[in-house]
Amino acid sequence: MGVGMSVNTPGGGQTMVVFGSRGVDSIQDAMGYTTAFTYVDLAAGWTLTDSIAFSSGLQSKFEYTMLPARDEKGKSFAISACSSHIHQDAVSNTVSDTEYQYGADTGYANYTGASIGCTMKSSKDSLMECRNQKFRYYVTITRLDADKRILQMSRVYYNYLHLSMAEDHYNIDANGNPFPSYRTENEYDLPTEFHARSTMYNLPVQADQLHYCQSKYQLHRRATSTYDEYGCPLSTIEWMWDKEKNDLKMQKSITSTYATTSWGGQLPNTEVLVDHVNRNKKHIAYKLTSDQRSIANSTVMYREKGTARWKAWKEKSYSYDSVGRVTTETIAWSAGADFPTKSVEKYTYKKVYSFDSETGINTETTTDLLGNVGKLRYGMRTKGGPLMKKVSPLGSRETLKYDLSSRLVETTDSLGSTIETSYSLGPGRNFVQNVTSMGYITRMTYDSLSRAVEIMDCGNQGSTEANRILSRSDYDAVSRVVKSVNELGIVTTTQAHDELTMALTVNGNLLSRTFSDGLGRQTKIVTYGDSENPNNSYTLVTEQVYDGFGKVTSSRRSQKSLNGSTSTLLAQTDVCYDVQDKPYNITFSALPSTLLGGTDNVTREIQFDIFGNAVTYKKSVSYADGRNFVHNGPLSVFDAGSRMVQLINQLGHAEVNEFDADGRLKAMTRYDGAKHTYTYDKLGQILSSTGPDGPAVYEYLPNGRLASITRGVATIKHTYTADGSVKSTQYPDGRAQTYVLDDFSRVIKEVDCHHPRSCYESRDLSSLVR
Numbered sequence: 001m002g003v004g005m006s007v008n009t010p011g012g013g014q015t016m017v018v019f020g021s022r023g024v025d026s027i028q029d030a031m032g033y034t035t036a037f038t039y040v041d042l043a044a045g046w047t048l049t050d051s052i053a054f055s056s057g058l059q060s061k062f063e064y065t066m067l068p069a070r071d072e073k074g075k076s077f078a079i080s081a082c083s084s085h086i087h088q089d090a091v092s093n094t095v096s097d098t099e100y101q102y103g104a105d106t107g108y109a110n111y112t113g114a115s116i117g118c119t120m121k122s123s124k125d126s127l128m129e130c131r132n133q134k135f136r137y138y139v140t141i142t143r144l145d146a147d148k149r150i151l152q153m154s155r156v157y158y159n160y161l162h163l164s165m166a167e168d169h170y171n172i173d174a175n176g177n178p179f180p181s182y183r184t185e186n187e188y189d190l191p192t193e194f195h196a197r198s199t200m201y202n203l204p205v206q207a208d209q210l211h212y213c214q215s216k217y218q219l220h221r222r223a224t225s226t227y228d229e230y231g232c233p234l235s236t237i238e239w240m241w242d243k244e245k246n247d248l249k250m251q252k253s254i255t256s257t258y259a260t261t262s263w264g265g266q267l268p269n270t271e272v273l274v275d276h277v278n279r280n281k282k283h284i285a286y287k288l289t290s291d292q293r294s295i296a297n298s299t300v301m302y303r304e305k306g307t308a309r310w311k312a313w314k315e316k317s318y319s320y321d322s323v324g325r326v327t328t329e330t331i332a333w334s335a336g337a338d339f340p341t342k343s344v345e346k347y348t349y350k351k352v353y354s355f356d357s358e359t360g361i362n363t364e365t366t367t368d369l370l371g372n373v374g375k376l377r378y379g380m381r382t383k384g385g386p387l388m389k390k391v392s393p394l395g396s397r398e399t400l401k402y403d404l405s406s407r408l409v410e411t412t413d414s415l416g417s418t419i420e421t422s423y424s425l426g427p428g429r430n431f432v433q434n435v436t437s438m439g440y441i442t443r444m445t446y447d448s449l450s451r452a453v454e455i456m457d458c459g460n461q462g463s464t465e466a467n468r469i470l471s472r473s474d475y476d477a478v479s480r481v482v483k484s485v486n487e488l489g490i491v492t493t494t495q496a497h498d499e500l501t502m503a504l505t506v507n508g509n510l511l512s513r514t515f516s517d518g519l520g521r522q523t524k525i526v527t528y529g530d531s532e533n534p535n536n537s538y539t540l541v542t543e544q545v546y547d548g549f550g551k552v553t554s555s556r557r558s559q560k561s562l563n564g565s566t567s568t569l570l571a572q573t574d575v576c577y578d579v580q581d582k583p584y585n586i587t588f589s590a591l592p593s594t595l596l597g598g599t600d601n602v603t604r605e606i607q608f609d610i611f612g613n614a615v616t617y618k619k620s621v622s623y624a625d626g627r628n629f630v631h632n633g634p635l636s637v638f639d640a641g642s643r644m645v646q647l648i649n650q651l652g653h654a655e656v657n658e659f660d661a662d663g664r665l666k667a668m669t670r671y672d673g674a675k676h677t678y679t680y681d682k683l684g685q686i687l688s689s690t691g692p693d694g695p696a697v698y699e700y701l702p703n704g705r706l707a708s709i710t711r712g713v714a715t716i717k718h719t720y721t722a723d724g725s726v727k728s729t730q731y732p733d734g735r736a737q738t739y740v741l742d743d744f745s746r747v748i749k750e751v752d753c754h755h756p757r758s759c760y761e762s763r764d765l766s767s768l769v770r
Contacts, residue, residue: 010360010381013404022047030404033425042066046080056430057090058448067102069112070119079112089448096449097144102137109137111162127160131192135160151476153178163188163202180212182220200227209518211500220500220518222248230266232258238548240518250276251519252548261292268295275548279305282579294320299334302579312336313579314610327351333610340616342637342646343609355380361388369640372661382406393661396682414682417702433466438703440722441466451475460721460745468743487744521546537562551577559595568595582608598624611642721745729753 002020009015013030022039029035033055040050042064052060062085066078087096102110109115113127116135120126127135136157143152153170166185170178187206191197206224210217222239235255239248253274258266271284280302287297300313312334319328332346333339350367360381367373372393379388383406390398401410403423411419417437424431431445441458443466452473459468474483484492493505500516509531515524524543529536538559545554554574560567569591576585584606589599605618617633637646643663647655649671658667664684668676676691685704689696697710705724708717714732721727725745729737731753740749 009383009404011379011383011404013383023049040064042080043078048080055425056448056450058095059088059090059092061086061088065102067110067112068108068114070114070117072119072121072124074117074119076114081110087449094146095447097146097148099142099144101140101142104140106137109135111137111158113160128162130160132160133190133192136165145476149176150178161188161190161201180217182209182211183217184209198227198229200229200231203227203231211518219248228258228266230258232256232266238519250548252276259286259288259292261288263292267292273549277546277548278553280547280579283310289320294318294324300579301334311338321353325351325353331610340607340609340635342635343615344638344640345610347610347640347642370661372641394682396662396684415702436703438701438722439464440703440724447475449479451479458722459743460723460725460741462722517546519546519550521550541567547577549581551575551581553577569599570595572599578608580608580612582606582612584608592624600624609638611638613638613642613644 002018002025005017005019007015007017009030015030016026016028018025018027022041024037026034026036035055036053038050038053039047041047043066046064048064049062051062054060063083064080065083067081069077069079071077081100081102083100085098085100086094088094102108103115107115111127112118112120113125113130113135115137116127116130116132118125118127118130136159138155138157140153140155142150145151150172152172155168155170156164157166157168159165164186166183168183169181171181172178185208186204188201188203189198189205190201203225205226206222208219209221210219212218218241220241223236225236226234228234233254233256235253237253238251240251241247242249253272253276255272255274257269257271259269260266267288268286270286273282273284275281283301283303285299285301286295288294289296295318297315297317299315301310302313303310314337315332315334317328317330317332318326321327328348328350330346330348339345347369349369352365352367353362354365355362360379362378362380362385364376364378365373366376374393375389375391376387377389377391378385379402382388382402386400386402386406386408388400388402396414398414399410399412400408401412403409407421407423409421411421419437420435422433422435424433430448430450431443433441433443435441439458439462441463443454443456444452445454445456447453453475454472455470456466457468457470458464458466468487470487472485473481476482480496481494483494486492491507495503495505500518500520502514502516503510504512504514510528512528513526514522515526517523522544524541527540527542529539538561541558541560543556543558544552547553552575555572556569557571558567558569571588571590573589574587575583578584585603586606587601587603589601591597591599601622603620605620606614607616609615613636615638616635619631619633621629621631623629632650634650635646635648636644637648639645639659641659641663643657643659645657645659647657649655653671655671656669657665660666660680662680662684664678664680666678666680670676674692676689678689679687681687681700683704685700686698688698694711699707699710701707701720703724705720706718708715710716716732717730719727719730721741723745725739725741727739727741731737735753736751737753738751739747742748
C-alpha cells in the first residue's frame, strides 16, 4: 500500500495522490476518476513509466530504447528514450501508435553528443559548449494505424544547442510509403562565442516553410523576427511566395517599441502595423499609468495607400483599482477624426468589483454610459473561477452550476427552465448529455482520444433516451476527419493533401476541390456538378485575393468548361477596409442572366459610427448600357448604448425607437406617427404588443417556441414535436395546418388549411409531390 497525499479545494473537492516505491501509483480527482500508473525497470537502473490507465478507458503504453552517451570522464553509458507510445481503448484495440527513431541515418547521433565525443552530466552539457555549427541530430516521428500502416511521418533536425533547425514532413502514397511533403527551416542569432549569446538565442529570427514540388522543395512562406534584450518582439515580417513573379512578396509587418519601466520590466510604447499588399498602415501609441504598471491610454492613427499624412482615428483610456483591475474604459474619436454626424463621440464603461469571503463569490458590476447596471458573479472556490450568475440591468438572471471538476452541470434561465448536463466517463462510453426541462435530450459521444464521433438526440416522438443519430465522424490516426455521415445517411469524405489542396466528396461524387496559398488561405475553389448528369459541361470557379492581414479583398466567380477551353467571369466583388477592418467600400459586378454583354456594377460606400455600426451609405450603379444611378441611403442614429434610436430617411422624416435598460425595443414610432409598443418576459420574449392593428398577446413554451398569438378573442395556436419541429397550427375559425413528419423531422405529408383535401408528400430526400 502506497503513501497518500490529498489536496483539498475551497469548493469541497479533494484530489488524492498515492505514491508507491517507484513513483506515483495513482491520482484520483475530485469526481472520483482515477488515473493509474505502472512502471518498468530497465538496465542501468532506469525506472520508467510503463503504462497509464485513464478512467475513460484510454490506456497509454510505452516502450523504450537506449541511446549512447558519455559521462564527464568519457566513459560510455546508456540513457533511455521513448521509442513507442501506443494508445489503446478499454478492450486493448489500438487507436493511435507513435514511434520514435533517433538518428538512424547519421550514426545514431543524438542529444548527448556522444557521436562526436561530447560528455554530459547533471550540471554540464559539453555539446552546448562545443560550438560545432555543423552538428545535427534528428528524431523521426511516425504515426501508424492499428495495422501498422504509416499515416504520417515527420523528422525534426536539431543543432548543438538543441534548437529545431528543420522539420521534414512526409505524405504517404497508396502503397504506404512516405514521400516528401513540406519542410520548415529555422534560423537563429547564434554568436560562436557562447558568453556573447543572448538569453533570447532560442527564439528563431527566420522561419521558412517549403513545399515539395517537382522533385524539389519550393519556398512558400517566410517569417522574420527581431527581439530586444527582454525577449519582446521588435519587428515581425511575413512573406509569401509569388508564383507569377517567382519571388517572395511581403505581406505584413509589425514594428514595436517599448518603454522600460521603473520596476524593471517593459510595456509597449508604439506599434506600427503595415499591410504591404494594400500599402495601408496603422500606428498605435501607448501611454502608461503613473506607476508604470499598466496602459493608461492608446491612440490609433492610420495612413492609406498613396497618402503621406497620418489621419486621426480613436483613443482608448483606462483606469484601474489598487490591484490593477480595469475600473473604467473609455473609447473616443480622436481630435480631428472624421466621423458621422449625429453619432456618439465617446462612451465609457465602469466596473466595480466586490468579493464575498463567506460565499467565495466575486461580483463584477458594469455600468454603461446610460446608467444601466449589469452584474456577473464568479465562483472563486470552483476551479477556474467560472461564471455562476449573470444579472441584467432589469434583473433577468441566468444561473450556472458546476461539479467539483468545474464542469457545467446545470443552467437555469430567468423563467426557471433548465438544461441539465451529465457526463459519462468510463470504458467504451464517454459522452456528454444535455436534458432540457421539456425532456429534449442531446448527446455528444467521444472516443478515447476525446474526439467527437457521434451526435444523437431523442428524436421527435418524445423518447426518454438519445436514440436518433444526427451525425457520425471518422478520423484517421492523426485526428483528421476523413468521413462524416449525417442523419440521412449522406456520406461526406475529405481528402487533404499537404500540397495545399483538398477534395470534398459526397456519396462518392466529387463536389469540390480547394486550393490554398502558402499561408493556408483558400485561393481557389472549384465546384463540380453531379457526375451522373449528362448535361454537366462546366465547373464553377471561385477565386479569392487577400490583403496582408488575411482579409478577402477580391472574390471572382467564373463558369469554366470542363475541358478548360472557355471561361466566363460571372461576378466579382472588391472590398476596401477601414482601420478597424470594417468594409467601407464594396463594389459588386455581374453579368446579366443571359451571360452576354458587359457587367452591371454596384458600389456601396458605408460610414460607421464609434461602435462599428453602419449608419449610412451611398450606392452608385453603372449599367452595361451606359446608364448611371446614385442613391444616398437613410441615416441610422445610435445612442450611447449602441442602440438605433432613429432612422432618418432621405426626406428628413424620422422613425423613432425607444429601448428599455436591457436593450429591448419597447416602443417604435413610424414615419406616419403610428406607434407600436412591446412588453417582454425575463427572457426577452415578446409578451404583448400594441399598434394600429390592435393589441396582441404571445405565449411561449419553456423551450422558447411560440405557443400562441391572441388578437382580441382570436387565437392562433402552434404545437410541436419533442425536437421543436412544427406539428400543427390551429386557426381561430377551426381550420388547421398539419404536418406528418418522418423520423428525421422531414415533412412527408402536409394538410393545407385552405385546401383540406390537398396533401403533399415528401419523396426522395427533398422533393414534394401533390
